[in-house]
Amino acid sequence: MSTLLTPTKLKNIRDRSYATKDIRQKYNLVEGDGDTTPRTYILLRKTKKTFMAAYQNVIVAGASGNMGPAILKALNTAKFTVSVLSREGSSHQFPPFVKVYKTDYSLPSLSEAFRGQDAVVSVVGALGILNQIQMIDAASQVGVRRFLPSSFGADLDDKEGMQPNFLGLMGNKLRVQEHLVKVCEENKTLTWTQLVTGPILDWALLDAPVAMGFDIKAKAATIYDSGNAPVTCTPRPQIGIAVANSLKNPEATANRSLRTVSLEITQNKLLAALEQETGGERWAVTRVSTKDSVASGLEKIAAKNFGGAFVNILAAQMYEDGTTRSRICTPEASDNTLLGVEVLDLGEYVADIVKQVSAK
Incomplete structure (x- = not known):
C-alpha cells in the first residue's frame, strides 16, 4: 500500500524535486508519477499482510x-x-x-x-x-x-x-x-x-x-x-x-x-431445445399471464397454501415481460x-x- 508523500509530510522540504538520496532513504521514498512536479516520491508504508489460513x-x-x-x-x-x-x-x-x-x-x-x-x-x-x-x-x-x-x-x-x-x-x-x-x-x-x-x-x-x-x-x-x-x-x-x-x-x-x-x-429457447431432444414433437403449451399468476398466488396465500403461492409468484419474478429480474449477470461479469x-x-x-x- 502506498501514499503520495506531500511536502507537508516531508516537514520542511518545500520542493520534492530537491529530495536528496539521504532523505529518500530516511523516508523510504521511490520515484513515482503522482502529480505535475518535476519529480514526485511515494511513501512506501510497511504494512503487515495477513492471510486467512486454509479451511479443512x-x-x-x-x-x-x-x-x-x-x-x-x-x-x-x-x-x-x-x-x-x-x-x-x-x-x-x-x-x-x-x-x-x-x-x-x-x-x-x-x-x-x-x-x-x-x-x-x-x-x-x-x-x-x-x-x-x-x-x-x-x-x-x-x-x-x-x-x-x-x-x-x-x-x-x-x-x-x-x-x-x-x-x-x-x-x-x-x-x-x-x-x-x-x-x-x-x-x-x-x-x-x-x-x-x-x-x-x-x-x-x-x-x-x-x-x-x-x-x-x-x-x-x-x-x-x-x-x-x-x-x-x-x-x-x-x-x-x-x-x-x-x-x-x-x-x-x-x-x-x-x-x-x-x-x-428464455422459456422459448428452453422449450425448443426440449422439443428437439424429445423426438421433435411439439409440446402441449399452456399460456398464462404473470399478472394472472400473481393473482392466483395471492389467493393461495389467503388460503394458507404457501407452496402453491410460491410457484405462482416465482413465475412472475422470473418471467414477467420487460424485466430482467432473473438475469443475475452475464458470464463476463x-x-x-x-x-x-x-x-x-x-x-x-x-x-x-x-x-x-x-x-x-
Whole structure:
C-alpha cells in the first residue's frame, strides 16, 4: 500500500524535486508519477499482510435435501473433511466419507457439532430457513470461520429489483442475511459468503416440473407472458463446485455475494431445445399471464397454501415481460472464474437432462 508523500509530510522540504538520496532513504521514498512536479516520491508504508489460513473441516446442514448430494460430492472431491448435521431420529443414509452429527437444532447441540469446524455450509430447505439464525450464533460462539447461508437462487442484494410479492416471500431469507452480516461485523473471526446462482434448472427439470413450468415426461410446458424474459441458471453440480472453490479461496471470497452463470435461457429457447431432444414433437403449451399468476398466488396465500403461492409468484419474478429480474449477470461479469463454474451449452445440457429423465 502506498501514499503520495506531500511536502507537508516531508516537514520542511518545500520542493520534492530537491529530495536528496539521504532523505529518500530516511523516508523510504521511490520515484513515482503522482502529480505535475518535476519529480514526485511515494511513501512506501510497511504494512503487515495477513492471510486467512486454509479451511479443512466443513459441516453441511440440510444435506439430506435436494442440494445435499452435489455439495457433499464437490467438497469430498476437493479433499475437505466433510461432516453433516442430521436431525435426531432421521434414518437418512449419507456417503461413507461423511461424519454425522445428530442435532435438535438447539444452541448446545449445534455448538457441539460446530466445534472444530472451519466452515458451515447451509442448504436447508424453506422450512428450515430460520433455524440458520441459531446456527449462525452457534458458529460464532465456537470459532467457525466461514458461514454460507442457504440463499441460492434469487439475488437478495437486489431487493428493489424483485417482484414486490416475491420480495415478501423472501422475508425469512432476508432476516437470516441481516443477522449473519451483523454477527460477522461483531465477531471478526466469522466471515460469510453468499452464492447467487439463479434458478436451479436441473432440480426444476428433474425433480419439480411445476417450479419452472416444464414437464419432460408429459411433454407439457406452461409459458408465461411472451416467453422471452432472460433467466440465468446454475445447476446443482456447478453450485457444488462453486461452494468448494469458495472455501478453497477464503480470502478472495470473504464477506461477499458471489454470482454464477452456467446457462442463460428464455422459456422459448428452453422449450425448443426440449422439443428437439424429445423426438421433435411439439409440446402441449399452456399460456398464462404473470399478472394472472400473481393473482392466483395471492389467493393461495389467503388460503394458507404457501407452496402453491410460491410457484405462482416465482413465475412472475422470473418471467414477467420487460424485466430482467432473473438475469443475475452475464458470464463476463460473474464470479465464474474465481469459483470454477463453467458456461454450458444449452442443447448438450438439455440432452443430458432428457436422458436422466428417461432413465428414471
